[in-house]
Amino acid sequence: MKTIEQKGMYPEFPRCGKEHARTTHYCPGCGHGIVNKLVAEACAELGLQDRTIFVDPVGCGVFTYYYWDAAHVSAAHGRASAAATGISRARPDAVTIAYQGDGDLGAIGFNNAFQAASRGEKFGCIFINNSLYGMTGGQMAPTTLEGEKTTTTPFGRDPALTGHPLHVCEVFNQLQAPVYIARVSVADTKRIMQCKLAIKRLFEIQRDHKGYAFLEILAPCPTNFGMNPLKAAEFCMREMEKEFPLKTFRDETLVHDEVVQGMPVKPDVIASEYLAVKPVPQFKDCMALFGMPDGTEAPMAEDDPSVPERRFKFAGYGGQGILSLGICVAEAARLEKRHALWFPSYGPEQRGGSANCSVVYSGMPIGSPTVEHPDVLVCMNRPSYDRFVGDVKKGGVVIVDSTVGEVAPPPEGVRLIKVPAIELAEKFGVPKAANTMMLAALRKYKVTGIDDKDLETALVASFKKKPQLVDKNRDLLRRAEATFK
Amino acid sequence: MTKFVKGNEAIVIGALYAGCDLYFGYPITPASEIAHGAAKWFPQLGRTFVQAECETASVNMMFGAAAAGKLCMTATSGPGFSLMQEGLSYLAGAELPAVIVNVNRAGPGLGNVYPEQSDYTPAVKGGGHGNYQTFTLAPASAQEMCDLTIKAFQMAAKWRTPAVVFADGLQGQMMETVKLPDAELPRPDFSDWAAQGEPKTRQNLVKSIFLDAAAQEVFNDHLQRKYENMASDAMAETYLADDADLLIVAFGIASRIARTTAETLRGMGLKAGVFRPITLNPFPRRQLAEAVGRNRSPSAPMKIMTIELDAGQFADDVRLNLAKAGLGAESANVMMIHRMGGQVVSVDETVAAAKKLMGE
Numbered sequence: 074m075k076t077i078e079q080k081g082m083y084p085e086f087p088r089c090g091k092e093h094a095r096t097t098h099y100c101p102g103c104g105h106g107i108v109n110k111l112v113a114e115a116c117a118e119l120g121l122q123d124r125t126i127f128v129d130p131v132g133c134g135v136f137t138y139y140y141w142d143a144a145h146v147s148a149a150h151g152r153a154s155a156a157a158t159g160i161s162r163a164r165p166d167a168v169t170i171a172y173q174g175d176g177d178l179g180a181i182g183f184n185n186a187f188q189a190a191s192r193g194e195k196f197g198c199i200f201i202n203n204s205l206y207g208m209t210g211g212q213m214a215p216t217t218l219e220g221e222k223t224t225t226t227p228f229g230r231d232p233a234l235t236g237h238p239l240h241v242c243e244v245f246n247q248l249q250a251p252v253y254i255a256r257v258s259v260a261d262t263k264r265i266m267q268c269k270l271a272i273k274r275l276f277e278i279q280r281d282h283k284g285y286a287f288l289e290i291l292a293p294c295p296t297n298f299g300m301n302p303l304k305a306a307e308f309c310m311r312e313m314e315k316e317f318p319l320k321t322f323r324d325e326t327l328v329h330d331e332v333v334q335g336m337p338v339k340p341d342v343i344a345s346e347y348l349a350v351k352p353v354p355q356f357k358d359c360m361a362l363f364g365m366p367d368g369t370e371a372p373m374a375e376d377d378p379s380v381p382e383r384r385f386k387f388a389g390y391g392g393q394g395i396l397s398l399g400i401c402v403a404e405a406a407r408l409e410k411r412h413a414l415w416f417p418s419y420g421p422e423q424r425g426g427s428a429n430c431s432v433v434y435s436g437m438p439i440g441s442p443t444v445e446h447p448d449v450l451v452c453m454n455r456p457s458y459d460r461f462v463g464d465v466k467k468g469g470v471v472i473v474d475s476t477v478g479e480v481a482p483p484p485e486g487v488r489l490i491k492v493p494a495i496e497l498a499e500k501f502g503v504p505k506a507a508n509t510m511m512l513a514a515l516r517k518y519k520v521t522g523i524d525d526k527d528l529e530t531a532l533v534a535s536f537k538k539k540p541q542l543v544d545k546n547r548d549l550l551r552r553a554e555a556t557f558k
Numbered sequence: 559m560t561k562f563v564k565g566n567e568a569i570v571i572g573a574l575y576a577g578c579d580l581y582f583g584y585p586i587t588p589a590s591e592i593a594h595g596a597a598k599w600f601p602q603l604g605r606t607f608v609q610a611e612c613e614t615a616s617v618n619m620m621f622g623a624a625a626a627g628k629l630c631m632t633a634t635s636g637p638g639f640s641l642m643q644e645g646l647s648y649l650a651g652a653e654l655p656a657v658i659v660n661v662n663r664a665g666p667g668l669g670n671v672y673p674e675q676s677d678y679t680p681a682v683k684g685g686g687h688g689n690y691q692t693f694t695l696a697p698a699s700a701q702e703m704c705d706l707t708i709k710a711f712q713m714a715a716k717w718r719t720p721a722v723v724f725a726d727g728l729q730g731q732m733m734e735t736v737k738l739p740d741a742e743l744p745r746p747d748f749s750d751w752a753a754q755g756e757p758k759t760r761q762n763l764v765k766s767i768f769l770d771a772a773a774q775e776v777f778n779d780h781l782q783r784k785y786e787n788m789a790s791d792a793m794a795e796t797y798l799a800d801d802a803d804l805l806i807v808a809f810g811i812a813s814r815i816a817r818t819t820a821e822t823l824r825g826m827g828l829k830a831g832v833f834r835p836i837t838l839n840p841f842p843r844r845q846l847a848e849a850v851g852r853n854r855s856p857s858a859p860m861k862i863m864t865i866e867l868d869a870g871q872f873a874d875d876v877r878l879n880l881a882k883a884g885l886g887a888e889s890a891n892v893m894m895i896h897r898m899g900g901q902v903v904s905v906d907e908t909v910a911a912a913k914k915l916m917g918e
Contacts, residue, residue: 088763090769090770122760123755123756123757123760124755124756125755126626126753126754126755128622129765135767138763138765142760143760144753144754144755144759144760144761144762144763145753145762145763145764145765146621146622146625146626146753146763146764146765147652147763147764147765147766147767148618148621148622148648149618149621149644149645149648152614152615152618152621152645155610155614155615155618155619155621155622156618156619156621156622156625157622158608158615158619158622159580159582159618159619159620159621159622159623159624159625159626159630160622160623160625160626160753161622162580162606162608162619162622162623163579163580163606163622163623163626163627163628163630164626164627164628164754164755166755167626167754167755167756168755169755184611184612184615185611185614185615185618188610188611188615356574356603356742362599362602362603363561363571363599363738370559370560370561371560371562371735372560373560373735373737374735400562400733403562403733404562407560407562407735412735413562413734413735414700414732414733414734415562415732415733415734416728416731416732416733417731419587419588419671419727419731438817439814440814440815440816440817440818440819440821441814441815441817441818441819441905442728442732442811442814443728443815443902443904443905445904445905445906
């Protein structure tokens with residue numbers, strides 16, 4: 074038998090499991106078969122087979138990788154547009170084409186397709202609308218016509234119970250990013266010719282990196298319509314087109330094609346991407362990105378069994394600088410080559426006003442990070458004192474802001490120090506610096522076991538991003554210390 | 559070069575050094591700092607950050623990017639991890655390398671944002687459909703959040719499998735010193751199977767479908783052999799275990815509590831040691847058997863206690879692996895101390911339980 078070479082398709086389809094297969098798996102009169110031929114032709118005629126990556130759906134189109142001679146990725150049900158997003162982002166020079174049906178795109182994967190369109194992902198999406206689910210046995214799709222009988226609407230689709238047909242092109246046409254949106258059909262020769270042009274357009278837009286393109290194709294499904302191919306095509310033209318009119322909703326590429334070939338569609342928005350010669354970022358820039366090195370980085374910890382572990386809890390209201398005070402102490406310990414860790418209370422409570430953090434440092438690697446029994450408890454408010462004071466280790470220290478007023482005494486063997494941190498900060502005209510006042514107290518009363526110099530260096534480093542505040546805080550630290558007894 | 563960073567940030571740093579080119583993610587507490595770090599650092603290095611519309615989209619975007627031959631990742635927590643299970647099955651079914659970070663929070667359902675290890679089963683055994691597994695690593699410090707993320711990319715590429723970095727909310731939020739790696743890893747070449755939009759990859763097909771049952775079985779056999787071979791990359795660590803009478807088995811943040819517990823018990827003159835799986839899948843069965851065998855007395859099974867932040871899924875896995883290693887007596891006597899709901903086991907609790915177990 075003489076075979077005719079089909080452009081863009083494999084000459085034989087061994088991927089279907091039969092070595093010399095020449096027929097597709099589509100039913101006679103199925104729209105997919107026609108569209109498969111048109112897609113293959115368009116891809117080949119434009120010379121794009123090497124560059125094209127097809128994303129195959131779940132549905133009757135699942136086996137397009139048997140036929141189209143190009144690279145293929147077979148996606149999960151409904152996720153072809155998400156997968157195409159990943160592919161086109163990973164390979165911006167490729168021509169990425171997602172092929173989806175009305176269950177895949179219209180139902181389970183609608184949001185993925187819609188959001189990809191909204192982001193203006195650089196791929197073309199072909200959407201086959203045959204008004205029902207083909208592969209699973211003719212069930213209702215979001216695109217099923219009112220009154221249409223399917224296996225899950227055996228008495229006809231009742232809009233009162235199942236809603237109205239989903240107009241995907243019309244919905245997508247509300248989005249700003251897509252550059253091309255059209256609905257065509259393959260129900261007769263004239264329509265097939267128009268469809269071929271539209272598919273080519275879709276490929277050209279991807280070839281030229283112009284943006285997101287969406288093409289809905291009305292397709293007959295004789296098997297599930299329960300009609301012969303001619304009647305099915307007629308249903309497609311007569312009934313489906315009433316609900317889903319054929320139309321080019323948008324083709325922004327046409328206007329600009331005449332101006333500059335290959336230029337992006339919305340020059341003001343994306344031209345810079347094409348015109349600017351951006352330096353390729355170098356990985357060594359990583360260091361600068363991470364804010365390094367500027368000479369203030371701490372060295373690696375060195376094991377020293379003579380340095381005992383110390384555990385701190387800092388607590389107060391959000392905005393009192395409790396968390397940064399904790400980081401400052403941890404950073405100071407790091408400067409002394411100690412193992413150190415810090416962690417905050419997090420979650421809803423951090424937005425509810427109270428905040429606390431834990432700091433541990435040690436000469437040896439730290440096991441449990443949780444501070445159940447702090448050596449040092451720093452409280453900026455009354456609730457924190459009441460909550461944590463009972464946990465403090467015997468021989469430990471509690472430093473509280475004087476605003477707590479009269480409080481229950483700490484457990485036996487725990488030293489309580491009251492410090493007017495908030496009042497001092499206000500007196501010095503910098504109410505936000507109450508935490509610096511607390512740091513001054515930590516230094517003055519020698520409760521951290523960390524050298525004064527290192528605490529100051531850590532404080533200075535904490536203002537890395539606001540260098541104008543460095544001297545001010547250094548000054549505040551000294552002035553506060555001078556007031557403490 | 560060192561940096562004092564949150565565990566979540568350390569993961570992003572590790573990913574950059576590993577050569578991860580794309581990040582796809584949806585924010586969720588307590589993993590969001592990973593997305594923040596990726597959004598800030600990836601584009602500045604010419605890499606891609608995409609905020610997906612949901613976790614289902616994230617994992618399928620990864621499916622696409624991995625199929626296109628690039629290293630990619632996402633990060634999430636419990637509920638998002640659940641949403642990704644179908645995608646993980648597809649990644650495994652198509653043998654695609656990708657890294658998924660799960661910063662475990664408390665569940666089930668909405669739960670809360672505090673640390674748990676309750677996603678143990680889906681994170682370690684493959685939580686989606688079909689006979690698949692993931693390569694799963696359990697960091698226990700900010701340094702390991704960085705280093706094991708790098709390892710996850712290496713293992714994902716080596717075994718062509720999704721790899722899971724299984725952390726928890728506490729580790730995600732905790733700051734520790736991280737020594738940055740010396741250099742970026744070279745990008746692996748996947749052009750023999752990936753769809754890259756280039757002439758040489760035109761005949762490549764990435765799929766997980768085998769319509770023929772016999773072919774599907776052959777593929778399943780291949781996967782199972784691969785998972786068996788992964789055991790060669792199992793990793794574990796012991797601490798004070800050489801002469802231990804009690805072996806505390808714990809992973810991730812719980813292993814830090816185990817460490818302090820063992821130190822505290824040693825301070826009381828009780829010989830306790832720690833066995834910590836670093837890879838949860840492959841489970842370091844041989845290493846565990848060695849740690850037990852070293853101190854096993856002929857008369858009585860060795861005392862084993864797990865510390866965990868779940869309902870006992872990990873303890874069951876320890877029992878299973880002891881039994882499979884021929885240590886049935888130990889398997890039958892594993893004792894567990896655990897907390898759930900976002901509560902972290904205290905050292906007071908673990909020490910008390912261990913003392914009781916040791917007959918003190």
